[in-house]
Amino acid sequence: MKVIVVGCTHAGTAAIKNILQNNQDVSVTVFEKNDNVSFLSCGIALYVGGVVKNAQELFYSNPEELASLGADLYMEHEVTAIDTDNKLVTAKNLQTGEILTESYDKLVMTTGSWPIIPPIPGRELDNVLLCKNYNQAKEIIAKAQHAKKITVVGGGYIGIELVEAFVESGKEVTLIDGLDRILNKYLDAGHTDILEEELRQKGVTLALNETVSEFVGDENGQLTGVKTPDGLYEADLAILCVGFKPQTELLKGKVDMLPTGAIIVDEYMRTSNPDIFAAGDSTIVHYNPTETSNYIPLATNAVRQGMLVGTNIKEPVLAYRGSQGTSGLYLFGWTIGSTGMTLGNALAQGINAEAVWFEDNYRPEFMPTTENIYMQLVFDKDSKVILGGQLMSKYDITQSANTLSVVIQNKMTLEDLALQDFFFQPHFNRPWNYLNLLAQEALKK
Numbered sequence: 312m313k314v315i316v317v318g319c320t321h322a323g324t325a326a327i328k329n330i331l332q333n334n335q336d337v338s339v340t341v342f343e344k345n346d347n348v349s350f351l352s353c354g355i356a357l358y359v360g361g362v363v364k365n366a367q368e369l370f371y372s373n374p375e376e377l378a379s380l381g382a383d384l385y386m387e388h389e390v391t392a393i394d395t396d397n398k399l400v401t402a403k404n405l406q407t408g409e410i411l412t413e414s415y416d417k418l419v420m421t422t423g424s425w426p427i428i429p430p431i432p433g434r435e436l437d438n439v440l441l442c443k444n445y446n447q448a449k450e451i452i453a454k455a456q457h458a459k460k461i462t463v464v465g466g467g468y469i470g471i472e473l474v475e476a477f478v479e480s481g482k483e484v485t486l487i488d489g490l491d492r493i494l495n496k497y498l499d500a501g502h503t504d505i506l507e508e509e510l511r512q513k514g515v516t517l518a519l520n521e522t523v524s525e526f527v528g529d530e531n532g533q534l535t536g537v538k539t540p541d542g543l544y545e546a547d548l549a550i551l552c553v554g555f556k557p558q559t560e561l562l563k564g565k566v567d568m569l570p571t572g573a574i575i576v577d578e579y580m581r582t583s584n585p586d587i588f589a590a591g592d593s594t595i596v597h598y599n600p601t602e603t604s605n606y607i608p609l610a611t612n613a614v615r616q617g618m619l620v621g622t623n624i625k626e627p628v629l630a631y632r633g634s635q636g637t638s639g640l641y642l643f644g645w646t647i648g649s650t651g652m653t654l655g656n657a658l659a660q661g662i663n664a665e666a667v668w669f670e671d672n673y674r675p676e677f678m679p680t681t682e683n684i685y686m687q688l689v690f691d692k693d694s695k696v697i698l699g700g701q702l703m704s705k706y707d708i709t710q711s712a713n714t715l716s717v718v719i720q721n722k723m724t725l726e727d728l729a730l731q732d733f734f735f736q737p738h739f740n741r742p743w744n745y746l747n748l749l750a751q752e753a754l755k756k
Contacts, residue, residue: 312337314624315400315415316382317390317561319348321613322591322620323421324372329621330419331380337624339382340413342402344389347445348372353610355448356469359455360476366445385411393418395565395584417586419620420562420574424555424592424608433526438534439549442469451550458548459483462537464523465552466493468640471506473550475642478513485516485544487523487537496656497638497649501668501687502703509643518544555608557593569595573606578630579623580616588624590616597633599720600651600698601660607636635699637716639709648712651699651719654689663692667753671745673706675737682706686749688715688725695724697750711746725753 314330316323319341330339349372357363374384385402391410392401401412426441428434438454441447451473455461461477463470466488477484486493492503493510507517521539526549529535537544557573567575567583574589576582578597582589591613598605612634622629637650657664666689672681682705689699700715702708718728728750735742743751 312416312625313414314339314417314419315413316341316419316421317393317400318420318422318558318591318593319343319377319384320350320352320421320423320591321610322423322593322617323419324349324377325614325617326419326421326588326590326620327377327382328372328380329618330624331382331621333621334625340415341377341382341384342388342390342400343384343386344405345444345446346387348374348377350445351610352443352448353469355442355451356472356476358448359452359473360479366448369445390561393561393565395562395587398586415586417588417624419624420559420582420587420589420593421591421613421617421620422558422561422593423613425558426551427554427556428551429523429553431523431526433528433534434551436526436528436534437532438547439526439551442473442550442552443555454548455480455482460485460546460548462487462544462546462549463552464488464537464549465554466490466519467496467552467554468494468638470550470552471640471642473552474510474515478515483514483516485518485537485546486510487518487521487539487544489520489522491520493517493519494640497640497653498647498701498703499653499655499666499687502647502685502701505685505703506642506645506647509645513643516544518542555592557606557608559593562587569604569606571606575604576616579627580620580631581623581627588620590620596636597631599633599635600657601662605636607634609634609636609638611637632720635716635719637712639712644705645703646705646707646709647701647703648709648715649699649701650712650716651697652689653699653701654687657689657698662698664689664698665692665753665756666690667749667756669745669749669752671741671748673704673708673745674740678737684708684745686745688728688749688753690725690753695726696722697725697728700749708745714746725750729754 525538527536592608595604640647654666684704733744
C-alpha cells in the first residue's frame with residue numbers, strides 16, 4: 312500500500328510515525344511546504360519571552376528521524392492539486408520550480424490551519440506580523456528586539472501568552488480584542504475579571520470591545536499605530552492573533568466539509584472518500600459536551616487524530632473518543648485549566664444550563680502554606696450532567712482540568728462528582744477534595 316501524507320506538523324508527524332511503526336508493507340511519501348516538521352507553535356510565546364533559549368527544542372521530530380523510519384520526504388514541496396478520481400497528487404518544488412506527480416492508494420490530509428487575516432487597511436505594513444510557524448516566530452523575535460510599543464490583536468491563548476512575554480521583556484503592550492472579555496472561548500467572567508485586573512496591574516492597556524479599523528504607517532511603510540473606532544494606539548510592532556482557519560482548499564468539493572472548511576471525518580478519521588483520511592487542524596472533532604462536530608484546533612486533538620490515522624490506515628480498529636476542548640494556561644503566576652463548555656457557550660446553544668462559582672483553599676489551613684482556588688462548574692439543570700469546568704489558582708491545579716475532562720466525557724452528574732473517591736493527604740488536599748466541594752456547592756442549587 313502506498314500512502315501520501317500532505318502536511319507534517321502535529322497530526323502529520325503522528326500519522327507518519329504510527330503508519331510506519333505498525334505496518335511493514337506500507338510506503339509513506341510526505342509533502343511538506345516548509346523546511347521543518349513538528350513545530351510546537353504553542354511554544355512561540357516561551358521562545359519570544361526567552362523561557363526557551365534554543366528554538367530547536369520546540370521541534371519534537373525532524374526529517375531525519377522520519378526518514379530513518381522509512382518515510383520518503385519531499386521538504387519545501389507545496390501540493391498544488393489533488394486528483395481524487397485518479398488518485399494523484401501534484402506538488403511543486405519551491406526551490407527549483409520543478410513539478411512532480413505521485414500516485415497513492417490512501418491519502419492523509421494533515422495540512423493544518425493558518426491565521427485568519429482580516430482585510431484591514433495597512434495589513435501589508437512591514438511590522439504587522441502573524442504568529443503561527445517557526446519562521447514567523449523568528450521574525451517576531453527579531454523585530455521585537457527593536458520595538459518599544461507592541462500591540463497584540465486577539466485575546467485568545469496565543470495573544471495572551473505573547474502579551475505576557477512582551478511585558479516580561481519590558482515592552483509597552485496594548486491588547487485589542489473585539490469581544491468584551493479576554494479568553495472568551497475558555498473562561499466565563501469570574502475568571503477573566505481577575506486576569507484582566509492582573510494585566511492592568513502589569514501595565515497592559517486593554518482595548519476590549521474594540522476592533523482594528525486600520526494599521527497606520529509612515530512614509531517608509533513602517534507601522535506607527537493601530538486605529539480602532541475608539542482611538543489610536545501607538546505601536547511600532549503589531550501581532551495578529553485573531554484565530555485560525557483550516558487549510559483545506561485542495562479538497563474543496565471533493566470531500567464533505569463544514570461551512571468553515573473543516574473536513575468532516577468519522578470516528579476512524581476517514582473522510583466521505585474512503586481512500587482519504589484527515590486529522591488535526593484541518594478537520595472537525597467530535598465535541599462530547601454537545602455530541603456535535605466542532606472545529607477546535609488544538610495540538611492535543613491533532614496528535615490523537617494523527618495516531619488514529621496510523622492505526623486505522625488499513626482497517627478501522629480504534630475509534631476516536633472525541634474531545635472536550637481541554638486546555639491550560641500559565642499567566643503571570645496563575646495556572647488556569649478549562650474543559651468543556653463555558654456557561655455563555657451553553658446558554659448560546661439553547662441548553663438549560665447553570666453554573667456555580669466556588670472558592671476554597673486547596674489544602675488545610677494548618678499547613679505552612681496554601682493557595683486559594685477559583686472554580687466554576689457548568690451543568691445541565693435538568694439532567695445534572697456536567698458540561699464544563701474552569702479552575703484558576705497560584706497553585707498548579709491544571710491536572711484537575713484533566714480530571715473534569717474525564718468527568719464530562721463520561722457524562723457524569725453532579726452527584727457522581729460530589730461523591731467521587733479522591734485521596735486525602737494534608738500535603739495535597741482536604742478530606743473533601745476541592746472538586747468534590749465544587750460539585751456539592753452546585754447541588755445546593
